[in-house]
Amino acid sequence: MRKLAIAAACVLLSTPALAQSIGEKSGINSLTGVAPSTADFVKEAAMSDMFEIAASKLALQKSDEPTKQFAQQMITDHTKTSAELKSAVEGESAAPVPTAMDSSLQGKLDKLKGLDGNDFTKAYHDTQVSAHKDAVSLFERYAKGGDNAKLKSWAVTTLPHLQHHLDMAQALDK
Secondary structure, eight states, X not given: OHHHHHHHHHHHHHSHHHHHHHHHHHTHHHHHTOOOOHHHHHHHHXXXXXXXXXXXXXXXXXXXXXXXXXXXXXXXXXXXXXXXXHHHHTTSSSOOOOSSOOHHHHHHHHHHHTOOHHHHHHHHHHHHHHHHHHHHHHHHXXXXXXXXXXXXXXXXXXXXXXXXXXXXXXXXXX
16 A cells, blocks of 8 residues: 555655646655655645635634634734735746635535534634644745745745644634
């Protein structure tokens, strides 16, 4: 099984254009530390912001006061990074900014919509930790190996804020 996984990774990584998209979607790039393509970076960063904002709007309605404070900060900060991302790619052929989440993130959001009380709060906290770990990985990898100078600089600048969000999310259950 391990040999099969290694062989699959080698095949994916041997065709750069295809490997970036499949590698990013499957998580192989994250596991191996491979920088996402610019198109993947733009797509993943934009969808991450959309999820953070939508999930946090739910938290404002369904959660306790400390979680609501965190959620408001996420809405404010991720609305800002969404605008910065759009500005960074405007007029460039870098990649289009998606306008909707993929089915995986939409599924997570739909699950949150169906929860209330402590069940919602626990699930929201868990998704925030997971989403911010993914975002930190994405931005770290693009900051180190991205091929668009403007987006790479933005990733470097944004990364400390995402790490702070992760720290805050991890502290919610303490």
